[in-house]
Amino acid sequence: MSARDILLQIAQVAAVVFLAPLIQGIILQFEERVERGRGPGIFQPYRDLWKLFHKQIVVPQTASWLFWVTPVIAFTCMLTVPLLIPVLTSFPLPLSDMGDILGGGLILTLGSFMIILAGLDTASANGGIGSSRAAMLSILAEPTLILVFVGITLLAKAMLPFVVNHLLVASWAVYWSPAHLFLVAAFFILLLVETDRMPIHSSTHIEVYMIEEGRILEYCGPLLALLKWASAMKQFILYTIFCNVLVLPWGLSIAGGALGALGAAAGLIVKFTLVAGVVVFVETAQSRLRFYRYQEPLAASFLLAVLAITGTQLS
Amino acid sequence: MLIERLSPLASSLFSLLAIISLLLSFVMLGSRWLKNYLYAFAAESWAIAALSAAVGFYGSYPELYLIAILTLLFRGLLLPYLIWRIIQRLSVDREIHEILQPASALVVGALSVMFALAVSYRVGTALHLELTVAVLALTVMLSIKLIGFLMLAVRHEAISQILGLLVLENGIFLGSQILVPGMPLLIELVILFDLLIVVACFGVLVGYLMTHIGSTSALRLNRLVG
Numbered sequence A: 001m002s003a004r005d006i007l008l009q010i011a012q013v014a015a016v017v018f019l020a021p022l023i024q025g026i027i028l029q030f031e032e033r034v035e036r037g038r039g040p041g042i043f044q045p046y047r048d049l050w051k052l053f054h055k056q057i058v059v060p061q062t063a064s065w066l067f068w069v070t071p072v073i074a075f076t077c078m079l080t081v082p083l084l085i086p087v088l089t090s091f092p093l094p095l096s097d098m099g100d101i102l103g104g105g106l107i108l109t110l111g112s113f114m115i116i117l118a119g120l121d122t123a124s125a126n127g128g129i130g131s132s133r134a135a136m137l138s139i140l141a142e143p144t145l146i147l148v149f150v151g152i153t154l155l156a157k158a159m160l161p162f163v164v165n166h167l168l169v170a171s172w173a174v175y176w177s178p179a180h181l182f183l184v185a186a187f188f189i190l191l192l193v194e195t196d197r198m199p200i201h202s203s204t205h206i207e208v209y210m211i212e213e214g215r216i217l218e219y220c221g222p223l224l225a226l227l228k229w230a231s232a233m234k235q236f237i238l239y240t241i242f243c244n245v246l247v248l249p250w251g252l253s254i255a256g257g258a259l260g261a262l263g264a265a266a267g268l269i270v271k272f273t274l275v276a277g278v279v280v281f282v283e284t285a286q287s288r289l290r291f292y293r294y295q296e297p298l299a300a301s302f303l304l305a306v307l308a309i310t311g312t313q314l315s
Numbered sequence B: 001m002l003i004e005r006l007s008p009l010a011s012s013l014f015s016l017l018a019i020i021s022l023l024l025s026f027v028m029l030g031s032r033w034l035k036n037y038l039y040a041f042a043a044e045s046w047a048i049a050a051l052s053a054a055v056g057f058y059g060s061y062p063e064l065y066l067i068a069i070l071t072l073l074f075r076g077l078l079l080p081y082l083i084w085r086i087i088q089r090l091s092v093d094r095e096i097h098e099i100l101q102p103a104s105a106l107v108v109g110a111l112s113v114m115f116a117l118a119v120s121y122r123v124g125t126a127l128h129l130e131l132t133v134a135v136l137a138l139t140v141m142l143s144i145k146l147i148g149f150l151m152l153a154v155r156h157e158a159i160s161q162i163l164g165l166l167v168l169e170n171g172i173f174l175g176s177q178i179l180v181p182g183m184p185l186l187i188e189l190v191i192l193f194d195l196l197i198v199v200a201c202f203g204v205l206v207g208y209l210m211t212h213i214g215s216t217s218a219l220r221l222n223r224l225v226g
Helices: A003-034 A044-053 A065-083 A101-121 A125-156 A161-170 A178-194 A221-247 A258-285 A295-314 B008-030 B034-059 B063-090 B102-126 B132-154 B158-179 B185-212
Strands: none
Touching: A003 A044, A003 A065, A003 A221, A003 A258, A044 A221, A065 A101, A065 A221, A101 A125, A101 A221, A125 A161, A125 A178, A125 A295, A161 A221, A178 A221, A178 A258, A178 A295, A178 B008, A221 A258, A295 B008, A295 B102, A295 B132, B008 B034, B008 B102, B008 B132, B008 B158, B034 B063, B034 B158, B063 B158, B063 B185, B102 B132, B132 B158, B158 B185
């Protein structure tokens, strides 16, 4: 374990913490542009966070201790996952073998689980609706996520994201194999579900059909800022897994120098902008469906994951 | 046999086309609108025509080019056009008589793919077809057939039933193109004209159903009339 590796590990977490609002801003700006608005600019999430951190905390009378710990736990979970996945470097760092893909998935889900509990905790109607909808979606998305992980494991014969990354960089045959393409498609649908960008979610957030926003409606001030930041980081982490492990495994720092890490961070922005373009296209081109159509894309994603596993058995 | 002397590029091309056809049959299984259903069927026929042409090219069977063109014209254009005309005449846009939701149908379809994989492994070992592309072709053929049966079982609109039958036939045709290419041209022609007659008969039947029952749902046909 060298000092350089430790610094790189800190840099990975820092990259996630400080670039996550930027990606959120880029996506929101794209959406506004597609809808022919001017948009607030790509740095608006940073300004929002700054503003929220300078506000006072008001807590509902019905809230228990869960209400206080949830933002902290959610934020901490999102700080933990970047240790396990290839964000900047394509080689494992000192703490990267702490958990495999399933471990990362567990920690990501723990954050959403706590937010669901907090939504129920204040006993407000919106929190209940948001929590029940989010729980329904994650109940259906979780088996598919596990199947995608099983598919990745069967493809690479390993549970570590770094191995998958190396395998895809090394061999075009694996990259274009049907199993991998199915995995990409299945994970893309999951990415839309988990980052709140399915056609069943509404693009303007505070309204009757809200899902993720409903759970955190009772929060304000710094606690809300932590939750918003955590959700932006979750989106960043899922994009990282999608790009660096599945779709665009190139452009990571191989030697681990400072210049390489900076270049990898710049590369991340470019890759994420590409993915965000596709996501925004799907979200705006598809007309909004009613909430009870939620099972169809998830069933399609499940199907694709099953086909991917079938494909890994064939090759 | 052809598949035992395929180049890697050819076998990956075959696998790609077979998998595109499989995906398109899932699109049919998951769609609610008869139009999408029809478009997916036409696209699947085009993929199969491309597969025929590719098999003809790599296996040097010149008559397969003719079969590819006939497939494209008949299955890809003429049959969808005829069915489209029936849909226009009936003014039914979407499948209203489904027993199983499209989402559940997709999950059942996924299970049938796994079943098909298990069966084709057994068949492959019994017939000494150890190659990946052979097992893949068997799997795709069996799963398209199972999906066709599923469509026949879970949908009641007469149009979906025609399409289910045609998908079933597409599955068999796809498998035969990869596994036993070079069938006599005459048999292919006979099959194509059979399909044409099937669709024409269904058109007549649907018109009859409309005048006598007032609906094209197979659920209403539960009474024997002597």
